[in-house]
Amino acid sequence: METLPDIPLPPGIRSRFVDGINGLRMHVLEAGFETRGRPCVLLLHGFPELSFSWRKVMPDLAEAGYHVIAPDQRGYGRTTGWDANYDGDLASFRLLNLVRDALGLVSAFGYRSVAAVVGHDFGSSVAAWCALVRPDVFRSVALMSAPFAGPPPLPFDFADKPATRKPEDPVHRELAALPRPRKHYQWYYSTREANADMHRAPQGVHDFLRAYYHHKSADWKDNTPYPLQGWTAHELAKLPTYYVMDLASTMAQTVAAEMPSVDAIAANKWLPDHELAFYSAEYARTGFQGGLQWYRCGTSGAFTAELETFSGRSIDVPSCFISGRQDWGTYQRPGVFETMRTTACTRMLGCHLVDGAGHWVQQEQPAEVSRLLLQFLKQAAARPGL
Known part of the structure; x- marks a missing residue:
């Protein structure tokens, strides 16, 4: 090493x-x-x-x-x-x-x-x-x-019923069909392109992570969560864009729109820039694919x-x-x-x-x-x- x-x-x-x-x-x-x-x-x-x-x-x-x-x-x-x-x-x-x-x-x-x-x-x-x-x-x-x-859960009590295939989850198609087309971040993270989108982010790994951490923190004032009513496109579209992204956007583009100001970064006490620099140096060295593989295991259904x-x-x-x-x-x-x-x-x-x-x-x-x-x-x- x-x-x-x-x-x-x-x-x-x-x-x-x-x-x-x-x-x-x-x-x-x-x-x-x-x-x-x-x-x-x-x-x-x-x-x-x-x-x-x-x-x-x-x-x-x-x-x-x-x-x-x-x-x-x-x-x-x-x-x-x-x-x-x-x-x-x-x-x-x-x-x-x-x-x-x-x-x-x-x-x-x-x-x-x-x-x-x-x-x-x-x-x-x-x-x-x-x-x-x-x-x-x-x-x-x-x-x-x-x-x-x-x-x-295992399928239950179906031995005496006609065989049926497990239906495809329609939510992804329905998200893409919304007036503001959307996609779920876990399925985006499962794409071949996701690692390069972040590892080679136009703003650089450091600024990508700064914006990503900021967007999901209490510092981003629009984080006011509440329970959703169901796993439907209409309900999921209420989530912030770091969870339900615009269909045509990468994660780097998504969080760039929420990049904190220079003053806000300087005032950040929970993740000052010298500590963020450790994260960004590690991810610049390794890329993100190792962590993204975890998402792929879930979204693929291969190990259910x-x-x-x-x-x-x-x-x-x-x-x-x-x-x-x-x-x-x-x-x-x-x-x-x-x-x-x-x-x-x-x-x-x-x-x-x-x-x-x-x-x-x-x-x-x-x-x-x-x-x-x-x-x-x-x-x-x-x-x-x-």
Whole structure:
């Protein structure tokens, strides 16, 4: 590996590599490593972030007595061993293999179980499946910014009925047919062009990420989310353009229209330019395709059948949900937030919407996220058992 620049980390966090994790050489940020025997907390980032996104909460968790591990997940940052080719091994990015990555990492550190797995954005999906599939290892789960609906259901009670094909979802055709034609970002992210659109953004990777993070944060004043009534084109078109894009636009073009002013950038305290520069340097080096492969696994439907193996299962370890009050991610899939609280998670100890935070809740409001995580860890420890 080429010599990489130092990471601008706060005191108490170290950067290291662990070889042999399900075919990966995994880059990990670690806090609370000074003494052995601590309970472990695993932190899983989302898109387009890195383990670096946890830098503000890791010291608080370590100070409270935890060994905190935050990897660059498969497809991201300084972790290597994954295929960056659009036509490469898509199956390695499917959810159950990402669970295998997480399981392998905590095992490499000598843990038979961890106090909690915490996931943000797409990392929330991985964390949820960790808790669903291996509740003996992942003893509690905190989901952040992306609620969990449970496993996909198996077709039911159809043996004595005429065979029917699963109907095609009409919503994409209907979005494109709106008076203002639109498209869903996850299906855009699944296209061959999406990586180059962002990696070679006309404004450069740094300004692309600045606008992207701004657009999905509480700093963008039009982020005033509310529940949608259903998975229909009319309802989805109410989402901001970073979720339901104009049909002819790239993501780079979409967020460029919301680029903050020079003064706003200078005033930004939660992601100052020197910290953003680390993200932009990493993505300029790696591109975005590794993270985009995760979306392709979902939109293709190729791996739904293996997830249906767990149909009817719920998350039965203690769980909580944390999101920004100004985060549309809570509601982007209509009904999922409600399903998570009623059926998908049977031991939900709290749902918290943090004011003054959009999608990047652990970066925008780290003190409150640390407080809520430590409160949850204490509650979960007091209610052990499956």
